[in-house]
Amino acid sequence: MKKTGIFLTLLVLVAHSALAQDFKATLEKTVTTFQRAQELQERLAASNRLELIANKFADQWAAPYYAAYSKALLGAMETDPIKKDQYLDQADQYLTKAQALTPDQDENFVLAAMIASTRIGVDPENRWQQYGKEFEQNLKKAKKLKEDNPRIYYLQGVSLLYTPEQFGGGKKAALPYFEKAATLFQQEPDDDITDPSWGEWPNTEYLKYCQS
Incomplete structure (x- = not known):
């Protein structure tokens, strides 16, 4: 009986390990497809696949996180205010699931800050106070958990x-943050899809722009 129990335990462990590997491989392939997509339909299809992954692997933090990430980026790219908010609503729904799985994950707060910042763009005049405050609060929480997360400084x-420059913004004000993010991105490993590492390419482009 003891040998049988050990054998069954080993089978469970092997099955769990195979499932985890399948999850990571599927997630990485889909996220890469989404990030590299040139056409809107290809990007939408990849985002929809990320939703399916989030539903299938509901106990894995990275699954709903990347579903939220894809919807947040779609919202940022969308020009129609109504559709933009709809994407961001979906992003919030998946991010809530990710937060429930791992409450003290700095990346949750970074993504929440990005969503809040994008919300401002729908109606800046009427939204900057509410969502500007949310943006700052979420980045502050992320920084408290992991100060060297480059996405904090990239978003700042x-x-x-x-x-506007008259309110303390502009290229000169933004440059130090892109520079700090660039340094931290160079130190960040990118070999595990469950440890987010997005943002380096746009940060590099913004850095070049601010240096020009």
């Missing part, structure tokens, strides 16, 4: 870049 740089 973007926010400052698009803030």
Whole structure:
């Protein structure tokens, strides 16, 4: 009986390991497809696949996180205010699931800050107070958990870049944040899809722009 129990335990462990490997491989392939997509339909299809992954692997933090990430980026790219909000609503729904699985994950707060910042763009005049406050609060929480997360400084740089100079923004104000993010991105490993590492390419482009 003891040998049988050990054998069954080993089978469970092997099956769990195979499932985890399948999850990571599927997630990485889909996220890469989404990030590299040139056409809107290809990007939408990849985002929809990320939703399916989030539903299938509901106990894995990275699954709903990347579903939220894809919807947040779609919202940022969308020009129609109504559709933009709809994408961001979906992003919030998946991010809530990710937060429930791992409450003290700095990346959750970074993504929440990005969503809040994008919300401002729908109606800047009427939304900047509410969502500007949410943006700052979420980045503050992320920084408290992991101060060397480059996406914190990348998002701060973007926010400052698009803030009028008379209110403390502009290229000169944003540059130090993109520079700090660039240094931290170089130190960040990118070999595990469950440890997010997005943002380096746009940060590099913004850095070049602010240096010009």
